[in-house]
Amino acid sequence: MDLTGPAWRKSSRSNGASGNCVEVADNLPEVVGVRDSKDPSGPALVFAPHAWRSFVRQVRTR
Structure with a gap:
């Protein structure tokens, strides 16, 4: 998967004080990238936009 140019x-919701930070790139065509900010050169998860929206919606209701 080409993750060229993610912003x-x-x-x-990340807690910067403890280093538990998640970064999201939602400017990519057809995918949303998610990675651990402590390891920016490490692997990134990718989600279809509808799956990411569903995940965020569920998290917000809890």
Whole structure:
């Protein structure tokens, strides 16, 4: 999967004090990338946009 040009941003729910940060790139065509900010050169998960929206919607209701 080509992840060229992601604009990574930290999740508003990340806790910067403890280093538990998730970064999201939602500017990619047809996918949303998610990675661990402590390991920016490491692997990234990719989700279809509808799957990511569903995940975020579920998290917000909890």
